[in-house]
Amino acid sequence: MPRASCPFKRLGFILGIKDKVAIVTGGAGGIGSAICRRFGEEGAKVAVFDINREAAETVAADIRAKGGNAQAFAVDLTNQDSVITAVTAAEQALGPTDVLVNNAGWDKIVAINLYGALYMHHAVAKGMVERGSGRLVNIASDAGRGGSSGEAVYSFCKGGLIAFSKTMARELARQQISVNVVCPGPTDAPLLDDICGEGERGEKLRTAFTRAVPFGRLGQPDDLPGAILFLSSDDASFITGQVLSVSGGLMMAG
Template sequence: MQRFEDKTVVVTGGGGGIGGATCRRFAREGARVAVLDLNPGAAETVAARIEAEAEGGRALALRCDITERASVDAAVAAVLERFGAIDVLVNNAGWDVFRPFTKTEPAQWEKLIAINLTGALHMHHAVLPGMAARKAGRIVNIASDAARVGSSGEAVYAACKGGLVAFTKTIAREHARHGITANVVCPGPTDTALFADYKEGAGNPEKLMEAFTRSIPLGRIGQPDDLPGAILFFASDDAAFVTGQVLSVSGGLTMNG
C-alpha cells in the first residue's frame, strides 16, 4: 500500500518548480492531488502530467489567487466536491522582489505580505475547520532559510516567511488536540523561476551562482526534486508524532542545532 493511497492533498503554487515536483511525488505515492496555482495553464500542465505518468493518477487543476479569500473558498469547495475531505495541505506558493529594503516601496511590501503570509492564512482558515472536525490532518508550510538566517535583498520576504514559521508553531499547538500536525520546510537556494529572478536582480548571475555553489557544503544548488522527500515525510504517518518543527533543505548552507 502506498503512503498516500486514498488521501487528498492540496498544493498551492502547484504549477511551479517545487510545487510541481511535490504534486507529482504525492501522485506517485497514491494521493489525489489538487494543483492550485494563479497560472491555470501551469496547473493544468502538472495535472496532465500526473494523469499521464502516474498509474491511476488523479489530479485536479484549479486557478486560485491565494490573496483573495473568495478565490480560496471557491478552490477549496471544488476540491471537496471532486475528491472529498482534504487530508494534507501544502502551502507552497510564494513570490519575491530582490532589492535592498530602502529601495523597496510600500506597494511591494503589500504584495509580498499578501502572497507569502496572508495567502497561507487564507488557506489555513479555509481548510482547518474540516480537519478539526475529522480530528485528522497534515499541514506542511514552505518557508525559506531566509526566515531562519536572513537574506540580503529579501527583507520583507524574510519577514513574511519568519511570520509563517511562528504561525505554524502556533497552529501546531492550537490543533494538536485535533490530531492535526503542522510543520515547516525551509528550502535554501533552489533552481526555480524565483531563484532565476533573484540572480538577475543581483546584476551578476554567474558570479552569484558560483558564490552560492562554493558556500553550499554539498557543492550544488538545490533542485525542485530535492524538496518533496522532506515535504512528504511531514505529511506522512511516519511523522505522526512530529509537529511544530522546522527542517532546512539547503545542502548544508545553513546549519543549526
C-alpha cells in the same frame, strides 16, 4: 543527487499517503510541480492550486497520464473568497483535504507568503478539526531562519510563516493535526532567477549562493518532495511544530 524520476508504479511507498487528498499551492511552479508529481506517484489525490489555470492543468494532466489522480484549480491566494471557492471545489471533486502544502510564494511577496498561507489554513483547517486529523506543511525558507542579504522582505515573510506555523501547531495539537515547516535553501527555481537577475551580476550571485551551500550545489526542485511527503505521512504522526531545513547544510541549527 536529486531523486531520479520514475513512472507512477510504487503507489503507497510512503505510509499513509495513498488515497489521501493533498492540496499543493503554487503547484504549477518548479518546486510545486515536483511536490505534486511525488504526491501523485505515491497514490494521493492531488489538487494542483495555482493562479495560472493552464499551467496547473499541464501538471495535473501529466500526473494522470502516469496513472495518478490529479485535478487543477485556479486560485488567487491574495483573495480569501478565491481561496474558499477553490478549496470547496477541490473537496467536492476529490474529497475532504487530508494534507495541505503551502508552497506558493513567487510574486506579491507579502500577500502570498503570509496572507495566502493564512487564508489556506482558514479554509482547510476547519474541516480537519471536525475530522480530528490532518497534515499541514508550510514551505518557508532558510532565509526566514538566519536571514539573507538582499531578501529582507522575503525573509520577513518566511520568518513570519515559521512563527505562525509553530503557533498553529500548538493550537491544533489536541485535534491531532500536525503543522510543520520545510525550509529550502537556494534552489534552482524561478524565484532564484528573480533574485539574481541576468547578466554578469546574476551569474556572480548564483555562484555565491552555490558556494554558500556545504554540499556545493544549488538545491533542485526534486530535493524537496521527500521531506514534505514524510511530514505528510503516517510515519510523522507524532511530529508537529518542527522546522526542517532541506538546503544541503546551509543552515545547521536545531
